[in-house]
Amino acid sequence: MTVEHDLGLVAVAALLCALSALAAVSIVRRAKAAEAARQPAWLLFAGFVTGTGIWGTHFVSMLAYESAIPVSFGLFETVTSFLLAVIISSCGWAFAVRSDYRYASAIGGGLVGGGVAAMHFVGVAAMRVGASVVWDAGLVIAALALGVQFAAAAGAVATGGTSRRGLFGGAALLVGGVVSLHFLSMSAMELVPDFSVPAQDGGLSPKLLAITIALGAVFVVSIGLAAAAIDQHLGLRRAAEGHRIRALAEATFEGIAVVRDGLMHDMNGRFCEMLKLERGDLVGMPVAKLALDAEAIEVLQNVRETDPMTCRLRCRDGAPITVQVRAREMDFDGLTARIFAFRDVSSEERARARMVHLAHHDTLTGLPNRLKFREAFEAELRNAWDDDTQVALMFFDLDRFKEVNDVHGHAVGDRLLVAVSERLLDALPRNAVAARLSGDEFAVVLPDVENREDVLLTAQRVVNNVGSPLTIGQLHLKVSASGGVTMFPMDGEDPDRLMNQADLALYRAKGQGRNQVCDFDPKLGLMMQERRMLEADLALAIDDDLLTLNFQPQVRLGDGRVSGFEALVRWHDERRGNVPPSEFVQIAEETGLILKMGEWVLETACREAVNWPDERRIAVNVSPAQFKQGNLVYSVQRALAKSGLAPQRLEIEITEGVLIDDEARALKVLRGLKDLGVGLAIDDFGTGYSSLSYLRAFPFDKIKIDRSFMTGLQNDPEAQIIVRATIDLARELNINVVVEGIEEFDELGALGFQPDLVLQGYLLSRPLTRGQIAGFDEASKAVRAEIATLVGSAKPLRQYRAG
Numbered sequence: 056m057t058v059e060h061d062l063g064l065v066a067v068a069a070l071l072c073a074l075s076a077l078a079a080v081s082i083v084r085r086a087k088a089a090e091a092a093r094q095p096a097w098l099l100f101a102g103f104v105t106g107t108g109i110w111g112t113h114f115v116s117m118l119a120y121e122s123a124i125p126v127s128f129g130l131f132e133t134v135t136s137f138l139l140a141v142i143i144s145s146c147g148w149a150f151a152v153r154s155d156y157r158y159a160s161a162i163g164g165g166l167v168g169g170g171v172a173a174m175h176f177v178g179v180a181a182m183r184v185g186a187s188v189v190w191d192a193g194l195v196i197a198a199l200a201l202g203v204q205f206a207a208a209a210g211a212v213a214t215g216g217t218s219r220r221g222l223f224g225g226a227a228l229l230v231g232g233v234v235s236l237h238f239l240s241m242s243a244m245e246l247v248p249d250f251s252v253p254a255q256d257g258g259l260s261p262k263l264l265a266i267t268i269a270l271g272a273v274f275v276v277s278i279g280l281a282a283a284a285i286d287q288h289l290g291l292r293r294a295a296e297g298h299r300i301r302a303l304a305e306a307t308f309e310g311i312a313v314v315r316d317g318l319m320h321d322m323n324g325r326f327c328e329m330l331k332l333e334r335g336d337l338v339g340m341p342v343a344k345l346a347l348d349a350e351a352i353e354v355l356q357n358v359r360e361t362d363p364m365t366c367r368l369r370c371r372d373g374a375p376i377t378v379q380v381r382a383r384e385m386d387f388d389g390l391t392a393r394i395f396a397f398r399d400v401s402s403e404e405r406a407r408a409r410m411v412h413l414a415h416h417d418t419l420t421g422l423p424n425r426l427k428f429r430e431a432f433e434a435e436l437r438n439a440w441d442d443d444t445q446v447a448l449m450f451f452d453l454d455r456f457k458e459v460n461d462v463h464g465h466a467v468g469d470r471l472l473v474a475v476s477e478r479l480l481d482a483l484p485r486n487a488v489a490a491r492l493s494g495d496e497f498a499v500v501l502p503d504v505e506n507r508e509d510v511l512l513t514a515q516r517v518v519n520n521v522g523s524p525l526t527i528g529q530l531h532l533k534v535s536a537s538g539g540v541t542m543f544p545m546d547g548e549d550p551d552r553l554m555n556q557a558d559l560a561l562y563r564a565k566g567q568g569r570n571q572v573c574d575f576d577p578k579l580g581l582m583m584q585e586r587r588m589l590e591a592d593l594a595l596a597i598d599d600d601l602l603t604l605n606f607q608p609q610v611r612l613g614d615g616r617v618s619g620f621e622a623l624v625r626w627h628d629e630r631r632g633n634v635p636p637s638e639f640v641q642i643a644e645e646t647g648l649i650l651k652m653g654e655w656v657l658e659t660a661c662r663e664a665v666n667w668p669d670e671r672r673i674a675v676n677v678s679p680a681q682f683k684q685g686n687l688v689y690s691v692q693r694a695l696a697k698s699g700l701a702p703q704r705l706e707i708e709i710t711e712g713v714l715i716d717d718e719a720r721a722l723k724v725l726r727g728l729k730d731l732g733v734g735l736a737i738d739d740f741g742t743g744y745s746s747l748s749y750l751r752a753f754p755f756d757k758i759k760i761d762r763s764f765m766t767g768l769q770n771d772p773e774a775q776i777i778v779r780a781t782i783d784l785a786r787e788l789n790i791n792v793v794v795e796g797i798e799e800f801d802e803l804g805a806l807g808f809q810p811d812l813v814l815q816g817y818l819l820s821r822p823l824t825r826g827q828i829a830g831f832d833e834a835s836k837a838v839r840a841e842i843a844t845l846v847g848s849a850k851p852l853r854q855y856r857a858g
Contacts (some may be wrong), residue, residue, distance in 0.1 A: 068115040069234070075108015076229040079144075080213045080222055087152045087214055098152060102145025109171050109233055110140045113178050116237055132181030136174045143170025151210045164210015168203035168232050175240055187247045194243030198236045205232025310378075310397035313387050314342045320392065329378075329399050331371040342395070347375050355395075358382045365400065377404045417491040419469055420476035428490035428498055433550050435488070435502045436543055444503045446543040447510040450557040451479070451517060453495035454535040454569040463530060470527045471534065482520040483513065498557070507542060507574065514538045514572040522570060535570035537561060546575050559583050590646055592628060593639050597652050602626050604659055605822035608831060609674070609793060612846040613810025615839035617832065619672035619706070621815065622660035623822050624652065644680060653681040654690055661698035661705060663825060674706040676738060682709060688727035695731070702732030706757065710738050722753060729754050736793070740781065750788055758785055762796020762816070769805035782809065803845060810846060818842070 082104055086097030114133075144167050151163025179188070205228050213225030310326030312319050319337050327334050330345065346352040351366035358364045360383040367375045378397045385394055415427035423431065432448065439446045453475065460468040472495065479489055479497055488500040499517070504510050521536040539560025547553050556575045559582070564573035596602055606620035626634045643649040657675050664673035681687055695702055707728055725735060736757035737750075750758070760781055764774045778794075785792045797803050797816035806812065819842070820835055827834075 065116065068112050069230075071108065071115060072112040072230050072233050073226070075104065075112065076209075076226040076233070077222070079105040079108060079148075080209070080225040080229065083148050083152065083213055083225075084222065086148070094153065095149075098149045099145050101148045102143075103141050105144035105148070105167065106137065106139075106141030106170070106174070109144070110137045110174055110178070112233055113175055113237060116241070117178065117182070128178075128181045129183055132177055136177040136181060139177055140170055140174035143167070143173060146170075147206075147210070151214050160211045160214045161207040162210075164213070165203045165207035167210060167229075168206025168236070171206065171233055171236055172199050172202055175236060179240075179244065189245045189247055191243040191245070194239050198239035198243060201239065202232045202236030205229065205235060208232075308398070310395075310399070312337075312342065312395045312397070313392050314395060315387070315390060315392040317341050317343065320387070326397060329370075329376065329397065330368065336371075345369055354380065355382075358395075368397075377401045420473055420491050422476055422497075423488065423490040425490065425492045428488065428492065428500070429550070431488045431490075432500050432554075435500050436548070436550060439502065439543060440548075442503075445505075445545070447501040447504045447507075447513075448541050448543070448553050448557045449499040449501065449510070449514050449517070450492075450539045450554075450561040451497040451499070451514075451521070451536050452538075452561055452565065453521070454537055454565070456495040456534070459532065459534070467527055467530060471525075471532065474525055474527065475521050475534070475536070478520045478523070478525075479517055482517040498554075504542070507540075507545070510540055510542065511572060511574060514540050518570065518572055537564040537569050538572040539564055539575065540572060541575040555583075586642070589631075589634075589639065590642055590648075593626070593642060594646075594648055596626055596628070597648060597655060600655075602652065602655065603824070604656065604663065605824055606663075606673075606828060607815055607822040608820050608835070609813050609815045610819055610835075610839055610842065611810075612806075612812045612814055612842065615843035617671060617835075617839075618813055619674060620664075620667075620823075620828070621674040621676070621708070622656060622663075624656050625822075644678060647680070649678045649680045650684060653678050654694075657690060658694045658697060661694045661700040664704060665698050665700045667828070669701075669704070672704045672706050672734065673700075674708050674736065676708040676710075679710065682721070682724065687724055688731065691728060691733060692731055695733075703734070706734040706736055708736045708738040708759065711740075718752065725753055750784065750790065755790060757791040757793060757813075759793040759795050759815075765794055765796045765802055765816070766798075767802070769801045775805065778806070782812070786811075800841075800845060803842065806846075808846065814842065 079101055082097060082101040086094050086101055089097050113136075114128075117128075147163045147166030147168075147170060149163070150166060151160045154163070156162070182188075209225045209228035209232060212221050212228060215221055307323065307325060310323065310329045312322040312326050314320070319340050319342055322334065322337055324334075327337065330337070342355055343352050345368045346355055347367040347369045351368065354364045354366035358380050360381050363379050363381045365377060365379050367377050370376055377400050379400050380398075381396045382393050384391055386392075387394070415424060415430075416422065417424050435446050438444075453471075456468065456471075459471055472491070475495075476489070476491065476497070479499070483489060483499060484501070486502055488502075490498050492498050501510060501513065515538075518536050518538055522534065524531060524533050526532070539557045539562070541547070541553050541556040541560060543553060546556055560573045560575040562583070563576070564571050567573065603625045605623045605625050607623060608617055609619050609621065610616065611618050624636065624640070626636075626639050628634055640649070643652050657677075660673050660675050664671070667673075677687065681690070691705070691707065694700075695705065728735060734756040735754060736759055737753075737755050738759050739761045740758040758781070760778060764778050768774055768778065782792055791811070791813065793813040793815055794806065795815050797806075797814060797818045799818060803814070803818060819838065820831065823831055
C-alpha cells in the first residue's frame, strides 16, 4: 500500500471519512428523535451528508492511488456515483429509522453499505486509463461483505440509543465499513497496460478533481455537523420546554386534552385519572366518544374559552361524571388543535343536589317538606284548573305522639315517624304527593279524584294503616292518627284557604275522639274564627289585667285547720261570660300566652297571700312552658321580692310531664327553687309514667293525689290499694300528701284514719273569690268540724270497705 498510495492524501481521506461518518450518524440520530413531520427532511439531509462524505472519501482515496499509467475520470460516471451514494444512503437511513421491522436498523445500515459499494465500483468505472482492469474476485467479495456488515452494525448502533457511545460507535463502524470496502476493493484491482486500449481524453483533471472534492466534502460535512449540533441544542431546549410544559400540565388539578380533527392526540395524567383510563386508551379516540349523551356532544363541539359549560362524560366503568369544560384553539406541534380543560365538578353537583334535596325534603323521613309540598300542591291545582278535574287535600296527625316522645324518648319517636311515613305511602295511590309538614303532621295531595267518597275512603285507609300495631326494637306500640279532608274546587280554590280547611277538619277529628277522618264542614270555619277571636281577647285580657284569681282552700284532716289555698286563674269576658279554664288555659299553652299569664298569676297570688295569717300558704301551679323557659327561679324570686311574701309560704306545683324531657335540667331548676326556700309539690300524682322514681330523684315536699283516684273511692278496691300504697310511701319519705277532688263524705270516709293528710275539694269548698277568703273560716267551721269528726272516728284505710 505504501508503494501504491500517497499517504498524505490517504490521511486526508481518512479524516474526511471520519468527519462525514460522525456527521451522518449525528443527523440520523436527530432524524430519529424529530417529530414525524420533520423526519423526512432530516433523513434526506442525512443521506446527502453520508453520500457526499463517502463519495468524497472515495475519490480522495482514488487520487491517492499512485499509478504509473495516467488516470482521469469521466464526468458522467462520477456524477452517477455521487447520486447513487446520496439516494441509496437516504433510503437506507429512512428504512432504519421509520420502519417498525425488528431488524430494520441493521437492514437499513446494510443498505447504506450497499450504497457505498455501488458508489465505489461506479466511481472506479469512471476511471479513464490506458489499461485493462483485472479484479481479484475473492477480495471483491470480502470487500463487499465487510463493507455491508460494518454498515449494518453502524445502523444498529447509531439508532439504538441516545448515548455518546452510540454516536461514536456508529461513526467508527461506518468508517470501518467504508475503509475496508475501499482498500480491499482497490487491492483487488490491478491495471494491466494495454496499448490496444485507446487513451481516454476529456476526463477531469485529477488535481482539479481533488481540490473540488475536498472543498465540497468539507463544506457539506461541516454544514452537517453544524446543523446536527445546532438542532440537537435546540432539540434539548425544546425537550426541556416540553418537559416543563408537561410538568405544569401534570401538576394542574384540571384534566387537559389536545384534540385535532375530533381525535385526542395527547392528555395529562389528571384527565386519565378523571376517566379511570390509561393514556394509551385515549390517544386516537374521538373525544365525542366520551360524551354520555347528545347534550354532552353538543357541549364538546361548541364550548369556548370564555364561556365554560357543563356536561357529563363516561368513565371506564360506565359511571358518569359531571365536568365543567373550556376549550381554545392554539398551535400544537405546528398544527392547529383544540385544547380542552376539564374540571370534575361531580362532588359539587352532588353537594348542590343534596342541598336542594335538603331544602325541599324532610331529613328524617325523606318526604317532601312544607316548601316542596306547597309547590307541588299549587302545581296540581293549576293542572286541575286547566284539565277541569278535582284535587283532594288531606292532613293527618298522630294522636298523643308527645306521650311516645315523653315516655320512650325522641329516638323512638323519630323511628316511629319513619315507620308512619312508610305506612302512609303504602296506603296511597301512586300519583299521590305526601309530605311531612312538621312534627307529627303529614299532608297528602290526591290529584284527579272522582268524588269525595273515594277521598274519604283513601283517608280512612291511611288512618287504619297507621293505626296497626308496630314494633320498634323491643317496643310494641299502638298508635293512631286523625285526618282531615277538603277538596278543590268544591270547598275552595285558594291554596291557603284549602290548607286551612284541611287543618280545621283535622282539628274536628281530634275533637271528636281522634282515630278518625273528618270532612271539611263550612261550620268549622266559624269555629276557627271564634277560636282566633278568643286568642286575641285572651291576649288583651292578660295585657289589661282583666283576669282574676280564685282560691281553693286546703284543710288538715286531723284538726280541720286551714293550711292554705291553691290559686286558680279565672276569666270573665263581657261578651262570653265566664270562659272555662279548660278552654282558655289550653289556648294560652298553644299560643305561648301561658308564659305571660303564668307570671301574672304568680305575682298576683304572692301579693294576695302576704295579707293572710302567717301559717297559711299559697300554692301556684306552674305550666310546663314556664318550667322549660329557663328563668322560672328568677320569676319566683322576683314575685317574692315584689310582694314581700316569705319564701316558705309559697308552694310551687308542677306536673310530672315537665320532668320527663330533661331530668337533669329539671333537677337543676327544682334545686334552685328549693334554695329560695319555697315548697315543691307534684300535682296530679299517679297519672304519669314514672311517679315513684320522681319521689326519689327530686326534692318534693308534697304530693297531690289526683282526683281520678278519689272519685268513687269507696267503691273501688283497686284505687284504695293504690292510694294506701302512695300514702304509706309518702310517709316513709317524709312527704306530705294532699288528696284532691273529694266531693262526698263516703269518699272521705274511704280514706280512713288519716289525720296528717290535707284535703282539697268541693266537699270542703268550691274556689273562693278574693272577697270570700276573709269570711271562709267562719262559713266553713261546721263542715270542717264534721270532716275532723269523721276522720277521727274512721277505721284505717286498709280496713275500710263500702257498706
